[in-house]
Amino acid sequence: MKKYSRGICSVLGAAALGVMAGCVSPCADAPFAKYDDAKAIQIIDLKRTSQSWDGAELPDYPVGKPQLIVRRYIFPRGSKLGWHHHPVMNYGIVQQGELTIIGLDGKETTIHAGEPVVEMVGTIHHGENRGDKTVVLDMFYISQDGTPIAVQHPEITK
Secondary structure (H helix, E strand, C coil): CCCCCHHHHHHHHHHHHHHHCCCCCCCCCCCCHHHCCCCCCCCCCCCCCCECCCCCECCCCCCCCCEEEEEEEEECCCCECCCEECCCEEEEEEEECEEEEEECCCCEEEEECCCEEECCCCCCEEEECCCCCCEEEEEEEEECCCCCCCEECCCCCC
């Protein structure tokens, strides 16, 4: 086993802590750095709407016992999620990078780090990372037991 000097181990340890914390030093450009000097609790509505990002009205809230799902998606640079639609309401926040969502009709939007998105319900679309940084997306689904949160459409090859 190779021995390392304390200096190298300290640098490697600090770098590992930075990676585990989700940033590379300095972290001043992290999406939440602007809150580091907060003096009091703040409550900020990032989004309040009854429409998806494309302007379509969301469906009525389902009846029955809810199942809430929180899912994290990681999109490497240049990756694309397949065409799909959601039978349930969902929304999320891009934690890192820029995610472009494209509808089957060609309408698209780009969501940046720190921004919320309200997804389409029942409308075929897909997401892709056109940026130069890995996208981290946290999504929240309002579903019911046995209802899929997404239905894939592999037959679409656009």
